[in-house]
Amino acid sequence: MESVVDLALLGLLAVTAFGVLRLRNLVAVVMLMGIYSFLSAALFVVLDAVDVAFTEVAVGAGVSTILALGTLALVGTRQKRHTKSPTIPLLIVLVTGGMLVYGTYDLPRWGQPDNPVHGHVAPEYLEMHVPLAGEEGEVLEVHIPNIVTTVLASYRGYDTLGETTVVFAAMVGVLTLFVGSRRPRRTRGSPADDDGEDGAS
Amino acid sequence: MEFPGLFNYWVVIFLMMVGFYALISRGNLVKKVVGLNLFQTSVIIFYVSTGKIVGGTAPILIEDDHGVAGGAAEVLYSNPLPHVLMLTAIVVGVATMAMALALVVRIKETYGTIEDDEIQEQVLADELQEGARP
Numbered sequence: 001m002e003s004v005v006d007l008a009l010l011g012l013l014a015v016t017a018f019g020v021l022r023l024r025n026l027v028a029v030v031m032l033m034g035i036y037s038f039l040s041a042a043l044f045v046v047l048d049a050v051d052v053a054f055t056e057v058a059v060g061a062g063v064s065t066i067l068a069l070g071t072l073a074l075v076g077t078r079q080k081r082h083t084k085s086p087t088i089p090l091l092i093v094l095v096t097g098g099m100l101v102y103g104t105y106d107l108p109r110w111g112q113p114d115n116p117v118h119g120h121v122a123p124e125y126l127e128m129h130v131p132l133a134g135e136e137g138e139v140l141e142v143h144i145p146n147i148v149t150t151v152l153a154s155y156r157g158y159d160t161l162g163e164t165t166v167v168f169a170a171m172v173g174v175l176t177l178f179v180g181s182r183r184p185r186r187t188r189g190s191p192a193d194d195d196g197e198d199g200a201s
Numbered sequence: 202m203e204f205p206g207l208f209n210y211w212v213v214i215f216l217m218m219v220g221f222y223a224l225i226s227r228g229n230l231v232k233k234v235v236g237l238n239l240f241q242t243s244v245i246i247f248y249v250s251t252g253k254i255v256g257g258t259a260p261i262l263i264e265d266d267h268g269v270a271g272g273a274a275e276v277l278y279s280n281p282l283p284h285v286l287m288l289t290a291i292v293v294g295v296a297t298m299a300m301a302l303a304l305v306v307r308i309k310e311t312y313g314t315i316e317d318d319e320i321q322e323q324v325l326a327d328e329l330q331e332g333a334r335p
Contacts, residue, residue: 002255010212013246017219017239026231033235040242047253048260048279052245052287059295064238067295071231071302075309079229080316089226097218104210111255113277118254122280126260147260147281152288163289170296174303 002046003111009043024079030068037061051148125151209250216243230305230315234298241294245287252283260284 016036023029037060044053108115125147144150152160216239223236260281305315312320 007208010209014212014215014219017216020235020239021219021223021227026229029232029235033238036239036242040246043246044249047249048257049249049252049284049287050259050261052249052284052291055288055291056245059291060242064295064298067299067302068231068235071306074306075231075315079227079232082226082228084226084228084318086226089222092225093218093222096221097214100214100217101211104207104214107207107210109206110209110250111253113254113257115251117251117283118280122282125281126262126278145262147262147278148284148288151281151285156285159285159289163292166293167296170300173300177300177303177307 005046009039013039026072026077026079030065030072034061034065213243213247228317234301238298245290248283248287252280254279
């Protein structure tokens, strides 16, 4: 049953991604990206990654959509019809995709409990218990039953600190880009002038 | 091979290639950022897929009065480590996206367009103009 839901959601994701590629109305593209985020969040729930799912809904479908819509309000919503030949990009994509698919044949099959990825530190994170003083049973070393939170905030806390630093750096970057952005557009010669000077040089 | 087998990974590759194609073939800068976003989400789906165990449950330990009811020994939990790594990736992804969109807005203010061929024409015209000046 899990596999069936998984496959259905993956199929919907593929269709949505194709729609994102084909549409030229950028508002519709941003809306489809919101749908894409919700579909991938549903997929994460099926894949037991509930923390990733709600982060994706809050950040991917919420914040990203607002940022993209805000950008579209400033830059316009129509994409120009592209005139370049699609042959070379298509060739690059097909070759890259073909090599990646070839590479997957060396990967362990999906969802098997004896895959190498489950054998390293992950069981230790699940087994971090300390004996409960004076009583039967054990408690968790970090008193949080949600292992993802435990690893994120405690065992790999420095990763999270680095992540926060990246977000801070991005915020400073965005603010720096917008400071003084209300300057008038620079003046430029008309195309005819450019041609004339081109001939002179 | 069992039914799901490698299918997850193939769909991930398809999504990644759609994002890659949008990135390299479309001239609109917003479309390029969206393509980058598709690419990034496909990587996240790949990592989360590797952490899944069929028949497992979310890695939130089930507790009773005596503390925790067994670890991975009694209940089958999916691998929490890819989830943690991808939480970081999602947040960093939205930070880079905000940065990219801010750059797009500045490019629009400077050049009046967000189509890369038109921007390139203007840059070339500017260079010619500067070269013509003594």
